[in-house]
Amino acid sequence: MSEIPAVLITGASTGIGATYADRFARRGHDLVLVARDVVRMEALANRLRQETGVAIDILPADLTKAEDLAKVETRLRDDTRIGILVNNAGTAIGKSFVEQSVDDMTRLIALNATALVRLSSAIAPRLANAREGAIINIGSVVGLAPEFGMTVYGATKAFVLFLSQGLAHELGSKGVYIQAVLPATTRTEIWDHVGADVNAMSNVMEVGDLVDAALVGLDRREPVTIPPLHDGGQWDRVDGARKSMLGNLVNALPAERYRTTA
Ligand SMILES: NC(=O)C1=CN([C@@H]2O[C@H](COP(=O)(O)OP(=O)(O)OC[C@H]3O[C@@H](n4cnc5c(N)ncnc54)[C@H](OP(=O)(O)O)[C@@H]3O)[C@@H](O)[C@H]2O)C=CC1
Numbered sequence: 001m002s003e004i005p006a007v008l009i010t011g012a013s014t015g016i017g018a019t020y021a022d023r024f025a026r027r028g029h030d031l032v033l034v035a036r037d038v039v040r041m042e043a044l045a046n047r048l049r050q051e052t053g054v055a056i057d058i059l060p061a062d063l064t065k066a067e068d069l070a071k072v073e074t075r076l077r078d079d080t081r082i083g084i085l086v087n088n089a090g091t092a093i094g095k096s097f098v099e100q101s102v103d104d105m106t107r108l109i110a111l112n113a114t115a116l117v118r119l120s121s122a123i124a125p126r127l128a129n130a131r132e133g134a135i136i137n138i139g140s141v142v143g144l145a146p147e148f149g150m151t152v153y154g155a156t157k158a159f160v161l162f163l164s165q166g167l168a169h170e171l172g173s174k175g176v177y178i179q180a181v182l183p184a185t186t187r188t189e190i191w192d193h194v195g196a197d198v199n200a201m202s203n204v205m206e207v208g209d210l211v212d213a214a215l216v217g218l219d220r221r222e223p224v225t226i227p228p229l230h231d232g233g234q235w236d237r238v239d240g241a242r243k244s245m246l247g248n249l250v251n252a253l254p255a256e257r258y259r260t261t262a
């Protein structure tokens with residue numbers, strides 16, 4: 001791996017992914033951009049090459065398609081210059097659970113969850129072997145909030161958080177850093193896909209502010225970065241309560257409240 005590792009970013013044609021591309025290029029990282037829209041990625045790459053001088057490759061892929069995903073997995077496995085993976089590509093679907101089509105749900109899970117597992121699995125053994133590198137996974141505060149009513153989307157984001165925490169547990173001791181980033185409403189095109197007008201919403205974070213905050217978390221090697229959470233100790237208390245509950249799982253007998261009287 002080179003001294004400044006190359007970064008592969010999924011969903012790099014617009015929004016949060018394109019902003020990560022901008023920021024990593026300004027830090028001197030070469031880039032591999034992955035998304036479906038080649039024209040947009042070419043425009044971004046040309047601008048960033050000119051402005052920063054870094055080398056940028058474009059790898060067009062629909063991450064819901066097995067053959068495209070395989071291309072990206074191969075690149076992550078074989079290209080030893082890539083030391084950071086940003087699992088950012090994701091989408092959302094509107095309407096309630098009973099109104100959504102199961103095919104849309106399946107595609108959502110394929111992009112927001114399955115692709116992350118496959119891409120992480122492609123790069124993790126190499127990074128662990130080299131005892132360096134990082135995987136950044138973009139989750140969402142929706143993954144903490146079943147109350148928001150975006151059930152399948154939120155479930156994929158809860159999956160991203162658990163995956164990140166589990167990978168941090170497994171790979172941290174091998175020198176690989178894993179970061180989960182949990183944005184709240186951020187001004188990007190994702191809202192068009194759920195039929196909402198983000199410009200009509202209040203309390204929206206600008207995409208540059210979101211990514212800059214996430215990079216502060218990255219530089220601090222935070223396992224979980226939640227830019228909209230102003231009392232950071234609150235997350236530590238929630239996670240601490242979860243961990244302390246684990247010690248109270250006594251499995252030999254069901255808890256008293258579940259025992260039937262003879
Ligand atoms: N914006 C927000 O309010 C929030 C966003 N997030 C998360 O941030 C991440 C980025 O979202 P955001 O930037 O807002 O969304 P955008 O819709 O602006 O960008 C999504 C990116 O993913 C790419 N993408 C979509 N489908 C596919 C596919 N099938 N294969 C490959 N790439 C694909 C798109 O490119 P292309 O169409 O060219 O393929 C695009 O580059 C997502 O994981 C999202 O869930 C989390 C919380 C809040």
Ligand SMILES: CC(=O)[C@H](N)C(=O)O
Binds near residue numbers: 092140142150194
């Ligand atoms: C569409 C959304 O809900 C958004 N991406 C979020 O995670 O807040």
